[in-house]
Amino acid sequence: MAYVIKRICNSLLILFITISFVFIAGRLIGDPALNMLGSGASDLAINNLREAAGLNDPLFVQYVRYIGGILTGDFGVSYRYGYSVLPSENLSEIAQPVLDIVLERIPATFALAGAALSVAVPLGIFMGVTAAANPRSAADRIVTVLSLAGVSVVQFWLGLMLIVLFAVQLGWLPTGGYGGFSYVILPALTLAARPIGRIAQVTRSAVIQELSKPYIVTARAKGVPEFKVVYVHALKNASIPIVTMIGDELSALLTGAILVEKVFAWPGVGLLIIDSLSRSDLPLIQASIAVVAALVVTVNLLVDFSYRLLNPSIRLGHTGA
Amino acid sequence: MSSEPLIQIDRLNVEFPSKLGPVAAVKNVSFDIAPGEILCIVGESGSGKSVSSSAIMQLTKFSGGRVASGTIRFRSRNDGVIDLKNADEKTMRSIRGNEIGMIFQEPMSALNPNFTIGWQMAETLQIHRGQTRAQADARSLELLKLVRITEPEKRLTQYPFELSGGMLQRVVIAMALACEPDLLIADEPTTALDVTVQAEILGLIDTLRRETGAAVLFITHDMAVVAQMADRVVVMYQGEKVEEGPVRQILEAPQHAYTKVLLDAVPRLGEMRGKAAPEAMRVMGDDTDAKAESIHPSTKPILTVENLVKRFPIFGGFARKVVANVHAIEDISFTIHEKETLSLVGESGSGKSVTGRNILRLEQPTSGKVIFDGTDVLAQSPKDMRDLRRHMQMIFQDPYGSLNPQKRLLDQVAEPIHNFKLEKGSAIEDRVAGLFDRVRLPRDFMRRYPSELSGGQRQRVAIARALAVNPKFIVADEAVSALDVSVQAQVLNLMMELQADLGISYLFISHDMAVVERVSHRVAVMFMGRIVEIGTRQQIFENPQHNYTKTLLAAVPTLNPDIDIRDRTTLATKIPSPIHLAGYAPPKLVYQEVSEGHSVLINDLQ
């Protein structure tokens, strides 16, 4: 239990550092209001935004206010949507907290990551185990080349090519946007290529390594059928590196989806980040990075805890010594 | 019991692919095993003894091997006599674990770390007997009782890492016996175990084959184990069978030269009885060592160890505080004189190697005092310590691991010469060449890499390297235990010769009682991090006082085939844990002097 609490504290520390870093770095590039509104904006408008968003206070005061807000779940409001440029009011009618804007996008990102992983995990493990069971066979070579191809392809380019083929040329699927099942297929396949490759590779090498261990000889000498030797004895022992890789890939899907979301105009967090970066909308950038970082840190934490379930000697507390 | 052989191996050839084309690991080997018989195959590494046994089970193919020719006729319960060489996978599966059971060398790694003992035992029964898990568990319990494991119910729910090596080997044996096989193949089943555990396991196997009537194919490198176990013996060398016969005939009237070498090279416990000083080992065909003169140490101490303690902290909790300590060694004191060999003997976990490393400060001792030639070793600054290492060297157990695989032998032996700036330029190479001569390695080996050498040659390089700085004292940590017995004798003789010529003192760390008896002037027996008994070689071997010393001596297998070993089948004993909570202080050790120089621990570990 002490371990769990320690790990959670560690993760919170990482999050805190990330959020602070983003806040400070964001102020280093000059006046946020000017960046946001552009040099064509009137002095009045810029001043007004500064005043309204508290940008005239000393940086330290702003920082403390910002962190204090986060602790109560308040990440501020978007410069673009949140403030009116009219002098009479501070916050516009449609002011929406940035956190809500980000959270609204989460389901779309999750749906995409989930769809991609549900293809990648079974396929990757199956490919990897098949290759490992027959090292240097034709199947092994095919799996190796295919999995390396999956890792080597540029995701957004693959997306573009799929669009050209299936949406533009064949007209079977939509080119992009958010909707029913048919909208998920192309972006999910695009996103799955890399995790399939990486999961297949790590499964292959972990299973090969396990298959060279003495306990495998024992299992064979007991008369255990070969498929069970591979899928039960070896795979179970290979599970820790595989789970680690799945966790890594899930993190990558939560962030790496940025490009694929852009190519397919998929309204997830990634697209929001790109949009807010290109508009220099600092509160929105800060909030979306914080949320994504929180997701990634959580995934890492879960992977870490899963080791304890997968490895009996850690689970039963026989560590150290 | 029928006199028909249970299994008949005829002109078996097994090949493995290699860089230079197929290599024959087993060449034209034939032997039979009768029902209920124990056949031992004995040989050193590379003899093909293990490959022959895995060929029977068709397991060689998984490591790339191929049975090139020959027949393996096995009398199966269901199918009559079949040739296992050509049997299909389905037939093989019905034989593996069912009609032929197998026991392996390394019990710690022979079981799947991720499944419980109960699951793994049940698996065999589920496959071959179609039993439910509950039925299988009941049978497993019976089997665990058969192999005399304590608390068998609890074992079923435990994972392999929760059991000791000796217990795990009992589990593996129980698993192999689950389906009442007609043949049990035991591949070096005790090599990885401590000598006291080995005695128990050997006794158990002998008892079980009498109880179950199973024939045993027992593979080993150890002639003493052969003497205890075998009905008949097959001697293998370089893939060929060189001799076969009843155990008594092999031991008493060996015919083949190699069998004689093997028998001669085995140090026999007790053969040094009555002699005060160490003597060289017998090495067939090596007359250069005929000068077997005995070495007499001086009375001047070179190394004094006082109350040496080493504890490894275990951290825990939030602040990574020390919550407990592994008490590796406790209160170790002894003295070594010039030109003397003191042996530290004990089983795994006894702390003998930790003691060696702490004396050289390769690890930092927790407390105590080490005086080397008048210098306080533990008080030296890191830089002074490096200089001091010139005079104190070490030879390690693993000749494969102790040499850097990426460096030429010349550079490895020159390493200390370079570090201590003893020579410059071409003088370095000359000095290395002289050292190669000294350990009788050809000079052209200087350009080679470790992978091109055999184990014995590597250990000679390690010795040359240690000698490079003219040390006065060498810690030899299991320096010969990884070597084949014929090579072991040569290396030991070299070490003794160097002691006679150069006056080196050794701290000789070993688990092998017979070797220790051969090479030592004085002996300290270690158990659980403590010296339980220390004295001259004669005092320890001819008049042991401590119970543990007696157990250890009794457990050593001897070349006498008449000893009945079944009564050694005791229940696996529980060893106290060396882990204690932080702040625990062990009692002060009290020694009683039995006679001059012979002390026994009397207040702890009785």
Add this chain to the structure above:
Amino acid sequence: MSDATTPELDDIKDARDVNITKLDYARAILKDKVTLVAVLFLAALVIFTAGANFLAPHPPTGLNFLDSLLPPLSRGANGEFYLLGTDELGRDMFSRLIYGARVSVSVGVIGALVSGIVGVFTGLTAGYKGGLYEDIVMRLVDGMLSLPSLLVALFVLFVLGGGFVNLILVFSILHWMVFARLSRGLALEARSSTYVKAAKALGATDMRIIFYHILPNVIPPILVLLTLEIATLILSEASLSFLGFGVQPPDPSWGLMIADGREHIRSAWWLVAFPGIAIFLTALSLNLVANWLRAVTDPVQRWRWFAKG
């Protein structure tokens, strides 16, 4: 010590423990067709990148509106041959790809080398020395590794601005930990190995042990990682440049070329297809070579690659 040894392996040590020379590696590559093709591709890439000025059939930046958006294998108004077609400004795609390789490949190689040197140094010293220094380094490594790296790269480039130098800077900051983690693990393993204990007993200094004894023994896995990282960085460069945060026009990087071609994707597919294929083949070749390197340097599995019969 290896835990995977059995008496059977002891018996066939002679067949397995053969000394493998450089010549054997060369033979093994020649036998392995897929890896051979990858090596040849990378060799060609290096030659074209280094000799772009002589080997590219057309200048990469010259405007020629007459030959705008020609498909592959077509001839221009003045009879020039365009192997891979032209872009909207009439520039030869093949030549632009060659010049683009310069940017993409050098970002990958330099980025991986810088992060490799930093990471290997910190990792090896941390793993060998241990103590507080190791604690701090590994805390930092774990912390930084748990961050979403693409996102951080995007944000830092948003703050610093894009460009070749900043890209390499960001890659080095975000990738040294991968090397550090690997090297630290290797150093930990080496520290407990007998040859390192022996070196210490023979009076070697810490720095000599780390860089003279340990480093040569851990080169293979580091080399494998370096190769993989080059591929990763080439892919990252493409992504960041595509989003407008990486290499800035008019430098022709492969990622930028895909971004430029995107608006013509319906009419001129080759503008997007060829740079993507170039990246794919480069990354795939690097991955194949790394994969092969890993296999032939793995002490347990390598025999399969050299065995005959």
